[in-house]
Amino acid sequence: MAEQKIPYKIYLAEDEIPKQWYNVRADMKTKPAPLLNPATLEPMTFDDLRPVFCDELVKQELDDDTAYIDIPQEIQDFYKMYRPAPLVRAYCLEKKLQTPAKIYYKFEGNNTSGSHKLNSAIAQAYYAKKQGLKGVTTETGAGQWGTALSMACSYFDLDCKVYMVKVSYEQKPFRREVMRTYGASVTPSPSETTNVGRQILERYPGTTGSLGCAISEAVEVATTNDGYRYVLGSVLNQVLLHQSVIGLETKAAMDKYNITPDIIIGCAGGGSNLGGLISPFMGEKLRGEKDYDIIAVEPASCPSFTRGKYAYDFCDTGMVCPLAKMYTLGSGFIPSANHAGGLRFHGMSSTLSQLYHDGYMRAVSVEQTSVFEAAEQFARVEGILPAPESSHAIRVAIDEALKCKETGEEKTILFGLTGTGYFDLVAYQKFNDGEMSDYIPTDEELQKSFDSLPKVDK
């Protein structure tokens, strides 16, 4: 077959947007460990989870067997507003690096929420609407998830209550305004509006909040108000399922041009982007059809995979959520004030944790300053200002491309460019002014945090 010229951007046609999500759990020999009821330490059942999540989403959460799940037509229609997302050949970056490697990235930032989060937000809002609910509650850190959810809720005329980590609420007033423009109410967390918020404020006066704490508040509001459910933008199996649209589109675009990646790279906070991007490739790897070098990239300041424990832990600070088995730094871990808000979660998707534990992928941690160096280098030649989170993947993609330059290997590198950095310019300013710091937790700090892990013999 004659070699085709690869365009700068590969766009699938509208009718090539996936019509089914892919559930990687179906192909896992060792399934991810189940969520546990924190009171009984028994696996959470459908009925246990119904007060928290929409029924259909509970089904998806617990379904380890169905490989392909139909995407409802209403969600497909919404996807058409901003998908297919382009798969970009980074010709300009390759040239700048003078590498023989071929670099591709899947760009998910071409929508107003600025990231891939919309893929799951619209699905979760749809199922809430279909169940006849009034609204949903959630937490947001950096604000990408909250923005995505507010967009999705405004599309389906659902009420949307967002608990935003207080430090982000104050540092990112513009994020708040986007959410308000889409009709959401935004409350800084911890707040006086919930029991758990009041308790946390009493215990830690002046705290600037954390994702774990905002989750606790959002869950409380959902479970104590009629017609509301809680929705989450990462970590959960259902979220990875929805995000598989990223990987499926990427694979379809690559197949079209007979491209096979050698290395697949994604940043990992809770795992939504990485899990989505790699899913169909991981499926092939799990089925023994193909092999890929799959790399999770995390900040050195919040190194769940590379320095965490694989253990049952709470997903939230208030300890109201089920226990999840995952790589975790302990639910009490407070990462240093790095600028990748989306990568500051103490835990990690159970599915990805199991895959990592079983050796199907590896993990790398990178320091903040080197991440912004990569971000700037990328922005200047590829013309996109990347989000700090996404820039973790860029860092490692560049590192791998530079290794190829040394060895002469023509590897094909694929990475996920999850979003844009328009709302992260305080971070860029710090970098531009040479005032960015790198902080890596000490072994003692981590050990202290591990001591708070719940005792679960599973």
Place this chain on the structure above:
Amino acid sequence: MAEQKIPYKIYLAEDEIPKQWYNVRADMKTKPAPLLNPATLEPMTFDDLRPVFCDELVKQELDDDTAYIDIPQEIQDFYKMYRPAPLVRAYCLEKKLQTPAKIYYKFEGNNTSGSHKLNSAIAQAYYAKKQGLKGVTTETGAGQWGTALSMACSYFDLDCKVYMVKVSYEQKPFRREVMRTYGASVTPSPSETTNVGRQILERYPGTTGSLGCAISEAVEVATTNDGYRYVLGSVLNQVLLHQSVIGLETKAAMDKYNITPDIIIGCAGGGSNLGGLISPFMGEKLRGEKDYDIIAVEPASCPSFTRGKYAYDFCDTGMVCPLAKMYTLGSGFIPSANHAGGLRFHGMSSTLSQLYHDGYMRAVSVEQTSVFEAAEQFARVEGILPAPESSHAIRVAIDEALKCKETGEEKTILFGLTGTGYFDLVAYQKFNDGEMSDYIPTDEELQKSFDSLPKVDK
């Protein structure tokens, strides 16, 4: 021919990106009036303009006859990084409005500069590089042009000095940081770095600056430093030429699906977006091949077309630039503090002014609050947060679609969605808080401003 299903987004293929720009002046029976030397009142010659602009751009500026001009390969390659831009069928907006009208928009915001400005920035940077220059100077108001130019200059390793209207510099620190990330130096204007800046500061202490004043500073720096030239993001003929890529792509996409617009709408500040979008359609109209209802939309607070005089005027406050014949409010006109910084210029493209004067297009002015109402309505259903400038076009597109709802006409409406509003959230916040005001200049204020027009008998 069977009717084709129109997708949500029509993307041309990479090899369908235009390879030539279209110069609408070639089809104008009455050519736009020439720039005049302010000292002699004689038309500016190639040699007069060479100290200010790159040679190739001077040629383009003065060329009223060549209809198609080749786009250099290097610029075509850069275009591939973010073009073709999608032509979007606004199915969701149509449904929300319950209109029989078919609404399309050409979305130019899918790049980090956030607007169409990059189309001309990359061309101007390319010609500067080709001429062996060290760098370029420019002014920016809202910051879209400055951002675009800094991206273009970083791509070609050119120095980029941006004079940013002081009020924007202070209100939009993030815009400044994007430019710095792309390596540009950004100076608030008026500044102490130029003679004209010092004079203006002496005469108007505490002034927050204006576009006209920032232009004067940038021109002075370009003409007094070896190896520098001045570049401008709107108004000029060369800019409209480069921006024709918008209209050419739009027309190609529409032709592909046998779509013919009845109404074409664009916001108009200096005319770069409107001129670019309408150019091939205007060409057909000028040649008598087709008719279109072409509408320029401007803010009621800065109504050059609808309330300005058609006369020779300065483009800048410092009166160092050539005189241009255009619809103008007078170079001393200071628009009220509305939030569409890109539409606050006192004048208008000479080419568009001539076309308007000759009856080939009409103009409408709209008030700020109604513009943001339209912006919010659009954002909620179409999923894109529009720039305030672009939202002027949205306002009139919605108004025209609502007229169709009344009359039952199935008109096809096309408008230009020039950019995104990520850096305009102070404005959205004011709107969300109900604190937005509308100000329309009085006849007396305009008359006072007209009194300052230079006396030119042409």
